[in-house]
Amino acid sequence: MMPLAFDLFLCGLVLAVAVAAVSGRELFGSIVFFIVYGLLMALAWVRLEAVDVALTEAAIGAGLTGLLLVGASARLRRLQAPEEETGSRKARAATAIACLSIAGLIGAAVLLLDPRAPGLAPMVDCSLAESGVGNPVTAVLLNFRAYDTLLESTVLLVALLGVWSLSDERSWGGHGGLRQYARPGGVLATFGRTLPAIGLIIGVYLVWAGSKQPGGAFQGGTVLAAVWLLMAVAGVADAPRVSNRLLRLGLVAGPALFLAIGMAGAMAGDFLRLPPEHAGNLILLIEAGLTVSVAVTLALLVVGPPQRDLPHGEPS
């Protein structure tokens, strides 16, 4: 009884926060609610025993999304983009009713699902021994459905190209984002120097743990990206120039390594098939590459298009 009551309460909280995030009158409040929403989602995933997802959600929701949206709302305010509210009361009511009925239909579909369906868990368990890792989620990500993961890492790169293509011509080759400042010896600078060491350990730990227990390249990479962003924000390290060779190598290392191993499999007969006797080591190798690429790509995505370094750092 108690667990169900807890879940019921958690769901209620999630829904309340979601409503506040989409319907609040003020943009900043809505963004803060969305950050809280990410945190509650991480709790929900833990309740569903999907700790791998919870780790991803925690790292992205609490770290990256907050940084991204808070920064975006401030820049829009500086650009004096007016914040207005809109739509007649009637139109909003009609929209609400339509959305409510869609949610109702999907909810009915949820209740119609066979509650005893075993899903794919037994199948994964059967083949887990030959996947090379002990964490079934990592096995699915990097072995059984490696296709998805390979394409996903490519999607990240494409998104980054999209962001970079928004810089104007004169800024091309500049630093991602503008140079940040922190008072030397101040709280911000101290925080920016203390936390990265711990963050580095936690990020690497998550990747290393990912073969046996929840964790992996995406979780670890996201944590590392967030730590790097913190260093940039605290003025400890400038974001590198986008023309930096080493940076570009980091961006493609993971997908390239992944693809190379996949092609080697193709030579042996089957694209992306990992031979069971080497699977464990190969997965570790791919994960190491992916961690670097995911970390660098996500960090640069959040930093935004390259900017010309302005003499006084005033945003254009």
Place this chain on the structure above:
Amino acid sequence: MNTWYLGLAAILLLSIGAALWRVHRGPSAADRMMGAQLIGTGGVAVLLLLAAAGGPEAAIDVALVLGLLAAFASVAFAKTATRSGLGDPESDAEP
């Protein structure tokens, strides 16, 4: 023991729900951010309790990640409150 942990976790959720009111009301952006900060710490505590209450042990790792990143949104917010958006709220000197 599990019931005790889960009960405490539920009480903490309740207090998170109450803190939402401060995020909603503000009045200043700093107030909203403080509400989010308290909710973040509360979430970490709930995760620790869930791990203890027979939940997945790796929930502690989630708490670890949340704790690590707990200050990020507030730091970003403090930055944006400076004149150029790139400075340090502790100092008027700008880059």
Place this chain on the structure above:
Amino acid sequence: MSVLDLITILFTGAGTVFFIAGTAGLLRFPDTHSRLHALTKADHLGLGLIAVGLAVQVASPLLALKLLLVWGLAVLAAATTSQLIARVALPPHLERQKENAGQ
């Protein structure tokens, strides 16, 4: 019930009480800075007591260390953000003291 269980119940219960007190302060106190004062109690003491209460129960010392690391991170985060938020929320007539205080 063993002594350890009693300690756990005592510590986790007290931690929760601090959380509730912190939330009540956040809701009831009249201005931003006094609310901040309430908030840091929950961060430091609330989570700390809960972490200690749970740490005496776990089997491996590594896990206990992890619990304390979680608390340490929260303290670091709370100390940093409360300082930064306090600066941001500084009323305009105190703005000029910033430079002096910053030295």
Place this chain on the structure above:
Amino acid sequence: MTEMPVSSAQLFGLCGAALIGIGLYGFIAHRHLLRRLVGFNVIGSGVFLLFGSTGYRRVELGADPVPQALVITGVVVAVSATALLVALIIRLAQLTGSARLPEESPGGGR
């Protein structure tokens, strides 16, 4: 748990369905593109939660790893799409001075 009128999996599934509706409302009802982006993300996480809950129907078998893996992929792709959209919105605001689509601005765009 099986004697309960709803299981935890169904509960979170219903929650996901409601989130899709809430997010859709935010996506349609707002003109400000950043607000729409928040709505878009709520829809996405609703879909993820619904999908993830289907993998938790047989608790005794453990959580199904396949939906989990796909959701992890989805969450990371969603954040990269969000970052791209944020960059687009800021660029639009730099060019037009408004964070709305030109055809939805009061003056019909500048």
